[in-house]
Amino acid sequence: MLQLSGVHHVAIICSNYEVSKHFYTQILGLSVVGEVYRAERNSYKLDLAVNGQYQIELFSFPNPPARPSRPEALGLRHLAFAVGDLDAAVAHLNQQGVVTESIRVDQQTNRRFTFFADPDDLPLELYEQ
Known part of the structure; x- marks a missing residue:
């Protein structure tokens, strides 16, 4: 293996x-x-x-050729970053003009997370540890 x-x-x-x-x-x-x-x-x-x-x-x-990048598109779904304080991370991104989705809760882990996009619309996630 x-x-x-x-x-x-x-x-x-x-x-x-x-x-x-x-x-x-x-x-x-x-x-x-x-x-x-x-x-x-x-x-x-x-x-x-x-x-x-x-x-x-x-x-x-x-x-470079365009590629679908929505979270539900075929292929790599998103890139997730771990954070200790999701609220502070979201506030920082929003202060920098980065739009974030509403915070959600992972049903399996009860951890909070949100999505946002990079300048090329690549879906990124913040996942609270």
């Missing part, structure tokens, strides 16, 4: 590198691990950490 040891990273392709870089670093507070411009691909790659752990690669490519 395959022995996976964890999720290494999630890769996200954005339409506007500077806008998405600002969103993920300044609004969500992810830290930059590394950034490189790959001239042969006309592409940036930004490595980001969540709470000190490398987890997200943000890419830019010229003219």
